[in-house]
Amino acid sequence: MLKLSGVIITFNEERNIEKCLQSLVDVVDEIVAVDSFSTDQTKTICQRYNVKFVEQKFLGYIEQKNFALKQATYNHVVSLDGDEALSERLQQSIIRLKTNWQYDGYYANRFNNFSGQWIKYSDWYPNKKLRVFDKTKAEWKGINPHDNVQLHNLNAKTGHLKGDILHWTYQSYAEMDKKTEYFSTIAAKAYMGKGKTAPFWKLLWNPSWAFFKAYILRLGFLDGKNGFRICYQTGKITYLKYYKLRALYRAKS
Incomplete structure (x- = not known):
């Protein structure tokens, strides 16, 4: 066996x-x-x-x-x-x-x-x-x-x-916010290490699309208040990754 x-x-x-x-x-x-x-x-x-x-x-x-x-x-x-x-x-x-x-x-x-x-x-x-x-x-x-x-x-x-x-996963919104900050920082550093770029349009388009896909196309609204918060956080972490990546490039230059 x-x-x-x-x-x-x-x-x-x-x-x-x-x-x-x-x-x-x-x-x-x-x-x-x-x-x-x-x-x-x-x-x-x-x-x-x-x-x-x-x-x-x-x-x-x-x-x-x-x-x-x-x-x-x-x-x-x-x-x-x-x-x-x-x-x-x-x-x-x-x-x-x-x-x-x-x-x-x-x-x-x-x-x-x-x-x-x-x-x-x-x-x-x-x-x-x-x-x-x-x-x-x-x-x-x-x-x-x-x-x-x-x-x-x-x-x-x-x-x-x-x-x-x-x-x-998370037991509270506060815990979720804390981990969002933590994971977005890790992701931004990893993106920079991979040579990924962060043009301004990604700050607008990528978070909006991430929220729309999760909340509308994948029916996140059916999970009620928590569903909205999760989908909102999906957009937020996407925004923070690119915002922090831009900051890393500015600091480097």
């Missing part, structure tokens, strides 16, 4: 990490957590579940997740963040893979919870993610903080699993 490693990166995840571990413990054959020196109870909680706990200074989201993959004993992995967990249906789907693995990687839908509400529309669902894969055939790529798993072979075959990755 095929063996699986559950791989997680963590930092101060005491609010969510136990749900994550409980969803993995009967599915995988080992759990690896790479932690960025948490100052809360994350490590203590992980030790209750016989986790292989590795402390590593934060390298960047992409770099940290690739480092975590290297700590896994088995090639076939289930990769989660500390604020995510497998639904019961997804747990069963993954268990079945252990005797019937057919593809290089498997997608699952991610179901996001915002301030106690499961968000069913906008860009937040189905939010398809490749999180079950053969680590010898894939790695984390993208532009920080927007990381994603990419298979090495363009002709690689993928499947889609039934069930959801449950994701607990």
